[in-house]
Amino acid sequence: MYYALIILSVIMFGANFALKDAYRKIMGSSLKITLQYSFVAGIAGIVFMIIAGGFKFEFTWFTFIFAFFNSLNGILFTFCSFKALGVINLSLYSVFSMLGGMVLPFAFGIIFYGEPLTLAKSVCFIFIVVAIIITYKKGKQKKSSIIYYAGVFILNGMSGVYSKFFTEAPLEKTSAAGYSTWVAIWSLATTVILLLLFSKKLGATPHETPKTVAITVCSGGLNKIANYILVLALAHVDSSVQYPMVTGGVMIVSTIVCFLQKNRPSNREILSVTVAFIGLLALFALPV
Numbered sequence: 610m611y612y613a614l615i616i617l618s619v620i621m622f623g624a625n626f627a628l629k630d631a632y633r634k635i636m637g638s639s640l641k642i643t644l645q646y647s648f649v650a651g652i653a654g655i656v657f658m659i660i661a662g663g664f665k666f667e668f669t670w671f672t673f674i675f676a677f678f679n680s681l682n683g684i685l686f687t688f689c690s691f692k693a694l695g696v697i698n699l700s701l702y703s704v705f706s707m708l709g710g711m712v713l714p715f716a717f718g719i720i721f722y723g724e725p726l727t728l729a730k731s732v733c734f735i736f737i738v739v740a741i742i743i744t745y746k747k748g749k750q751k752k753s754s755i756i757y758y759a760g761v762f763i764l765n766g767m768s769g770v771y772s773k774f775f776t777e778a779p780l781e782k783t784s785a786a787g788y789s790t791w792v793a794i795w796s797l798a799t800t801v802i803l804l805l806l807f808s809k810k811l812g813a814t815p816h817e818t819p820k821t822v823a824i825t826v827c828s829g830g831l832n833k834i835a836n837y838i839l840v841l842a843l844a845h846v847d848s849s850v851q852y853p854m855v856t857g858g859v860m861i862v863s864t865i866v867c868f869l870q871k872n873r874p875s876n877r878e879i880l881s882v883t884v885a886f887i888g889l890l891a892l893f894a895l896p897v
Contacts, residue, residue: 611842621835623862628828638691650829651797657830658790667787671780680795689760711856713766718848729895736888743881776843789837857885
């Protein structure tokens with residue numbers, strides 16, 4: 610059941626990336642646009658998580674404080690995502706994002722929580738790393754773009770590290786739904802504060818339309834539900850199994866989405882996704 614839930618979250622993440630890209634193409638990728646997106650997505654995320662949690666209010670100090678750091682990580686990741694998507698296509702962006710989302714929690718679970726490093730995990734990990742290497746293209750790049758790539762890599766990886774730490778922490782804490790709700794609340798609160806402080810300095814931006822609001826609501830809801838599913842599954846599935854599944858899966862879903870858009874993936878990117886898919890097959894075919 611939990612593997613099926615992880616696959617469902619993968620589909621949600623892929624759809625979320627496509628929605629973010631659609632929003633960026635309409636609105637741009639400035640800091641203020643990022644904050645506007647986070648504001649609407651935050652409201653949607655809170656509503657979705659309250660419904661998912663059965664309209665129950667949960668609170669512990671550990672959850673309250675820890676959720677703040679996770680929410681700040683999420684806002685920074687969203688900003689780097691918008692900037693990165695301005696210079697690379699959706700498929701290649703997902704590679705940087707999901708490699709970080711795999712490597713950091715994979716290593717964190719094995720090093721700090723004693724998760725076994727099995728043949729299946731190793732083969733899957735190597736294949737997905739090879740898939741990343743295949744997509745690398747030499748060429749001139751601005752230093753700022755490299756910073757955004759690194760930001761997407763590290764910040765998405767830290768999201769998995771936070772989830773693993775929360776799940777394993779021997780402290781009084783809420784349920785996975787309660788934790789995800791507090792992350793959404795902190796994300797919204799942080800965004801509001803930043804908008805109030807810097808809105809005038811950041812200048813004017815395009816006005817939101819019913820279309821952009823709908824895109825953001827769907828994106829915010831999908832993102833929060835997908836992350837909630839991963840936190841829930843971590844209590845039953847090793848992070849060193851879960852995150853390679855998420856990485857390879859989202860690469861595949863994102864590439865499928867690219868085929869439906871004008872910005873088609875290159876042959877090299879298609880090859881990389883094929884290699885990643887073989888790695889996922891190894892994860893299930895070989896003994897975990």
